[in-house]
Amino acid sequence: MDGRQRKLNRSLQQNLNRWILSAVLVFSLLAGGISGWIAFNEAREWQDSLLQQVGALVATQSGDRNLPADFDPEDTLVLQRLGEKSVNSLPLATDLGDGLHTLEVQGTGWRVLVYGGHFAVSQQTEVRDEVAWDSSLRTFLPILLLAPILMAVVSFAVNRSFMPVRALASVVDRRDENRLDALPDKRVPQELQPFINSLNRLLARLRQAIAQQQRFVADAAHELRTPVTAISLLTENLANATTLAESRERLAPVQEGLERMRTLVTHLLDLARVQGENQAALQPVDFQQIVQAAIGESYPLAEAKSLDLGMLRNEPATLLDVASNLSILVRNALENAIRYTPAGGQVDVSLFVENGQAVLLVEDSGCGIPEAELQQVFEPFYRVGVSTEPGNGLGLAISQEIAKRLGGNITLSNRPQGGLVFGYRQPTSLSFTVLLR
Structure with a gap:
């Protein structure tokens, strides 16, 4: 029960911050992951396109193309004729069809383009993946770095949006029990306007009820004072009686006054009881x-x-x-x-x-x-x-x-x-x- 009560009493501002910031973080990660994945695949497709362009260029040139002596396969495309035997060429099968192939040669992964049935352009897949991952990270990291900034901006906006609520609470706290005039409704968010209007209507009813109670107390005091004063005078008159017959004669008005007071007190108690009853x-x-x-x-x-x-x-x-x-x-x-x-x-x-x-x-x-x-x-x-x-x-x-x-x-x-x-x-x-x- 206590846990449920704490859940119901949870701060609305904290709840909004929690949901909005969680949503921002999740969607930032999701957007960054999708963008990185798209960038990774686009980088690989771009490298495949580069292989195709190089292959077309080589096929249009006559003669053999000898690779430089300082050839580094990790940084350079390997250009060769199928079936040729050289130090820098790869042992590729001569029956590879035209198009792109992903092969493993001597324990190393290669992306190979065969063009015209005679030429091959190759690149290590590890190099290609490094380039693709680098492109993906360049896309993902800015989104990931901007997420905390966005979360801070959202948190600031939520806190600032609740400032009118805190200001209104401060206004109410500064009031004493005698101030029941309407709460100010200027610069109040539209979402709070119905609540403020309801409170003002409640305050109006309270003012009316308190004014009615004050009039009732004043009238009751006046009504009670009249018979009390009359009885006081009658008892003084009774005290001055000299004979038993005179005392009995003066006692009758006292009894009538006491009866009127009893009736008044009974009615006052009845009214107070009725007003406080529960249906x-x-x-x-x-x-x-x-x-x-x-x-x-x-x-x-x-x-x-x-x-x-x-x-x-x-x-x-x-x-x-x-x-x-x-x-x-x-x-x-x-x-x-x-x-x-x-x-x-x-x-x-x-x-x-x-x-x-x-x-x-x-x-x-x-x-x-x-x-x-x-x-x-x-x-x-x-x-x-x-x-x-x-x-x-x-x-x-x-x-x-x-x-x-x-x-x-x-x-x-x-x-x-x-x-x-x-x-x-x-x-x-x-x-x-x-x-x-």
């Missing part, structure tokens, strides 16, 4: 049972305001859920509907399956929400300006976060006859499994 733990649940249980829990609140709470449609549905988030979502929808519906009003719940999605509708006969604020109400701590009901503005924010985690969608719309319709849609567990495939 890997999703499990199928009976959404119909969850909705029925939430309605049962909300009956006392509805009865206290003389509201007509009931279900118009009640169909079975199985959804994916984690940590009872769907229960929180349904309870928040019902609590908001009951809270903002005046006494004697009506709250209707519908649950059905449509186009592979479970649909939950909670309709109330309250005051509704101004059209301009239908999207803003999903922000934490945002409260509708026309509302006089107590609350902390976290219910819809928590529900929206739950919907994102579960792949659902929340919609809010005003009823023509007055009131609000809370709609939640989420693919059933079977449809969600198909989508994942």
Whole structure:
């Protein structure tokens, strides 16, 4: 595993250098070898052509050609008539046909050209090979000597090509945790441009998320400070009570303040928990049972305001859920509907399956929400300006976060006859499994 990890973490620059330099070396050797082989054969062919030219020249001349006394067969062509006997002539057979022959005479290799059936021009093969190898080396050595220079140039080019990457890494290293502005994209290689663009989009999302978290912390501190201050004043007032009846009277507002603080802290913890959950733990649940249980829990609140709470449609549905988030979502929808519906009003719940999605509708006969604020109400701590009901503005924010985690969608719309319709849609567990495939 460690070896595989080291292989995956190998430097891209070193990898490029290794492959390019290896390719340069292999192809240089291959090119040099092929060029040397071609030069070797061309040199031998040229020497054969020289033999032919000398033979033709000798055949056109009359009389015998006597070789000089200082004849050296290693440096000189041997010219002779076939069958002649002399000190410098070679013992060649008289029946050799016209053309080139490679013979071994007295233990020495010779290249012999017979011309016109009478003349022979001979040259030692060792001399010929020396000339050919010399020509081959002259062709091969320059390529071999240029290969290291080419490898050095390639290595320099690769290193220089990675300079923008190192410069960009240096820019990022010099930044502190408070700098999340976009990375510079000037003088960046085209191959890195998509990566830089992706990083800049990620930084933009981080800036937005951090700004949202900062606003959330500030709003939470403000929301907590208000009930804490109120409770502090109420407890001081309670301490100044002189009779038991007066103490009980002043204790009631303290209890109400503590309940509001408990609700606020619970909602804050719910929102923090939902934002940090992992979708890997999703499990199928009976959404119909969850909705029925939430309605049962909300009956006392509805009865206290003389509201007509009931279900118009009640169909079975199985959804994916984690940590009872769907229960929180349904309870928040019902609590908001009951809270903002005046006494004697009506709250209707519908649950059905449509186009592979479970649909939950909670309709109330309250005051509704101004059209301009239908999207803003999903922000934490945002409260509708026309509302006089107590609350902390976290219910819809928590529900929206739950919907994102579960792949659902929340919609809010005003009823023509007055009131609000809370709609939640989420693919059933079977449809969600198909989508994942």
